Amino acid sequence: MEDRQTDAPPLYDSVVNQNTSPPSYPSLQVLSATQIQSYYIPQPIPQMPAPCVVETISTQRRHVRTYRSKRCCFGGLGGSAFLVVLLIIAAWLGVRYGSSLWTLSGKDKETDICPPSSVNCDGKRDCSLGSDESRCVRFGTANELQVMTSKAGSFLPVCAQGWSKNIADQTCQQLGFRQSYAVDVLKSNSSVFQSMNNQFSNTIQGSVNISLSCPLQQTVSLRCCDCGRPPVSTRIIGGDMAAEGQWPWQASLHFRGHHTCGGTLVAPDFIITAAHCFSQEKSDYLLPSNWKVYIGMVSQLKLPSLYNVKKITIHENYDPDTKNNDIALLILNRPVSNVQPACLPVFGQTFSPGSKCWTTGFGVTREGDDSGSIILMQVAVGLIDLVVCNKPAVYNGLITENMQCAGDLIGGKDSCQGDSGGPLVCKADDRWYLTGVTSWGDGCGKINRPGIYSNVGRLLTWIHGKMQQERQ
Template identity: 70%
Template structure:
């Protein structure tokens, strides 16, 4: 998390033709020829090791460097047991290592759909259920919008017949545990999705298209209490106040903080895909990761959450960092921690809006130690046309990216902040606008931070959450 001003402009690591205007959004072929610098160090970010102690409470153990573990235990008998266990572990690794890796790192089979598959009819046709996982979205004021196999477009759901049970089932379908709040909106729409007499397994199979709706009232649905942390923040402070960013996650790879993340639902963390490079051994193995949520200090770690599944965007491009997003499914729900809100489908955050980014990354470019405290900095959203200009990133910004920071330099994310949140406040709620992704250095003039635009990937997020929790339970056979 960079705060200092840079004295001189950076030296550009690319040469552009100043006589040709840049495209507003370049093709991926063009991007693949230009390497970008992710806010991520392939190995875990170093941290000052904690003092050795004979007993280490789980809630206060801090992560140490992968190369310099300082966990100390007292007693010769304990030491002997540890030696024996290490020997056994090494033998198992040598004897069964290849087969174990083949089982744990096996990629998810490709999603295959038969020619007869029908989207959004409530019946799973595709092998991974993708035909039923992009049928629901939320509009302004949390208006529930559903697409069916007959309408082929998203329509608001009429409030007639709506109740808490249906709300819970709809939110569960999307990967949440239950609904949080149901409201009703007055709409000017002339076409609706009206409930059937009986709710089936999915909302898209439980509605029919209608041109009438009593009172023109449609459903407003919230699936979680999100984006409203208790207490007030310290304006302009460097270290975040306790409880101010409860959704902030610290992702530890093999015992050390490596990336940030954001809790968006009890079972799911959103982070960056580049935090899991194929070239780093074990980086895509869930058992190598621990997730700490709601913390403000690496010296006082809460109880960790294990990772059950790592879901990378299938079109993530490491050369350009396009589609730099990943979902982590937790082994148990973080039901007592408030998540950040996902934006509505058509919600826009205008250029110039002041938002905040947080993380445990290094506080100065070139440092080899991450911050032990959660750092925060206010940044301005920057229009993509400005960020794509020759004086800034010269055409590297795609439509899946959002720039934020200060073109004068000094306010930025940095190594170790990767995957963390860029949040914007609207009507007393904080929304996840971006995911810390990449940049040219940290805090340099004309080199602001680049974030994955969450609003452009909402259907992927909801679809993968639904696939992970619900779609695999749908019947394979059509009825």
């Protein structure tokens, strides 16, 4: 994040090495899909004091890979011997870690096997990983609980009659949370409902029946955790250093002892981050034991208690070339306590273009710097319409519906190297919602090159589904 721009910034996917010159920067006229690269490199970033306002984000792709390939290529007999060693190591890793490596990479060898007789949303787990029952519950406006069953075939509100705290807790636990936080009732305009049956099974979809009536049209509004309300004021004038407690859900992901990417706490056991933080070209990035997570701090010099990573789940359809579906879910080894997560948006919740949102991170504060900030930095960015972002003068059609543009077309406000995987949050009803995950961009804060974030609203089904599968 920064206010300044340089004429020849390095590529953000390149390895940070003060003794190595960065690769040349490509033309900024029109980008192609082969030029996209992540803002944030999946390599540890040295820390340095923050010199000023952070306002930036960036990326260019295939060029970085060329740079990497040149550094990783070995010729002659020495190269052959090195490749043999690599093959031996790879074989050992396959024996030692087996399918866990593939599960971590998102290219599941842990295949979800569904028998021909499997039925979605009937409350009975048929598939080996439970995918048939993992996408049957969602939240609508005002956190209205909506459930789809095999008989209904569509999401319907749940009638409040017969609802209890015990049922609320079990439903939230099913969704990956520890317990329920708040239950309320809403006046619904629906003519069809899901009503509680006589026995509550282990899933809410197996515990309801279709009904054409509901007393007083009152349906369930459910919150599974208190979220999006930091303990201190978040009224900020411009991009600058964050105050303690301002963005409590901010996570710092350390790879082998160094901050490498950001993340967002969305539930006591779960962190949302970017898929590109876990290089699938290097197996050590896919091992949970190599990662440590710190949550809620504002300085790399004052780290709180660490959390170990139990599992890394990467979106199965993540495309490293286009950065589509650039999202990953970390499961922690123990629940986070006394730290408020960011809210996940509800189904259909959107923020209009021009909305002022905030992005935070420990990335570099000036484009081209070799070191990240030791202080958590923050900057306000405006959401930009997808049509505008796909114009020829901007990103020329590279932005998919699973992406969100944010920043300023005149430049100056953006994320940058080291911010990858961190949050883009927007405020509604006095709560902050995770709207985007820092993903990629062309440079930091350049004209017509806003930051690109994974669109959390579009990826909600995947997020909720994975959280449910991991808590089953």
